[in-house]
Amino acid sequence: GAGVSQSPRYKVAKRGQDVALRCDPISGHVSLFWYQQALGQGPEFLTYFQNEAQLDKSGLPSDRFFAERPEGSVSTLKIQRTQQEDSAVYLCASSPGSGGATDTQYFGPGTRLTVL
Amino acid sequence: DAKTTQPPSMDCAEGRAANLPCNHSTISGNEYVYWYRQIHSQGPQYIIHGLKNNETNEMASLIITEDRKSSTLILPHATLRDTAVYYCIVSYYSGNTPLVFGKGTRLSVIA
Numbered sequence: 001g002a003g004v005s006q007s008p009r010y011k012v013a014k015r016g017q018d019v020a021l022r023c024d025p026i027s028g029h030v031s032l033f034w035y036q037q038a039l040g041q042g043p044e045f046l047t048y049f050q051n052e053a054q055l056d057k058s059g060l061p062s063d064r065f066f067a068e069r070p071e072g073s074v075s076t077l078k079i080q081r082t083q084q085e086d087s088a089v090y091l092c093a094s095s096p097g098s099g100g101a102t103d104t105q106y107f108g109p110g111t112r113l114t115v116l
Numbered sequence: 117d118a119k120t121t122q123p124p125s126m127d128c129a130e131g132r133a134a135n136l137p138c139n140h141s142t143i144s145g146n147e148y149v150y151w152y153r154q155i156h157s158q159g160p161q162y163i164i165h166g167l168k169n170n171e172t173n174e175m176a177s178l179i180i181t182e183d184r185k186s187s188t189l190i191l192p193h194a195t196l197r198d199t200a201v202y203y204c205i206v207s208y209y210s211g212n213t214p215l216v217f218g219k220g221t222r223l224s225v226i227a
Contacts, residue, residue, distance in 0.1 A: 033215075035217075042220055044217070045214035100209065101209055103210060103211025107160045110159050
């Protein structure tokens with residue numbers, strides 16, 4: 001079956017531009033996560049949704065970052081007024097959300113954002 | 117911060133077993149040990165997880181010490197396609213809890 005998909009795969013933005021990154025989770029998955037991965041580092045948590053509810057946004061680095069999942073499926077991560085330090089790979093992951101130990105996260109391929 | 121410590125890099129000859137160690141001395145009683153790997157330009161991929169007992173699946177085996185302060189991921193017959201960064205993560209539940217990644221171990225499988 002289809003896995004998690006993300007679009008675009010690559011995005012180049014000029015400093016100050018707004019960008020929107022899309023995540024299509026596995027159908028029926030309740031939980032959705034966004035992570036940011038800087039070059040040479042492990043992914044870092046940004047935000048978490050359970051269905052349409054954003055339950056944790058403690059990892060968002062500034063108020064320029066905004067995420068939504070209005071119908072509990074597709075999610076969009078928006079970055080306003082992009083800065084060079086926003087350059088990174090943005091990963092989306094989904095999970096069935098049953099809460100058990102076997103409930104693992106499935107990651108998409110990521111969107112590589114480069115801010116010039 | 118990550119609750120695990122892993123060596124930054126390891127090499128393994130193709131066809132041999134790859135043994136990747138992980139220290140997690142502060143693990144609490146109901147936290148699981150999860151392993152993910154990330155092949156270049158791809159998202160992380162789940163490999164295996166365990167609580168107390170050793171676990172095996174089609175990809176790997178996980179050996180957890182009796183005191184649960186360390187574990188080893190074993191790839192029994194490494195191939196070139198196993199070249200990746202391997203992350204050891206301690207977490208209550210993976211499905212509804214954010215994962216805390218460290219820097220992982222970069223495994224290079226050599227022909």
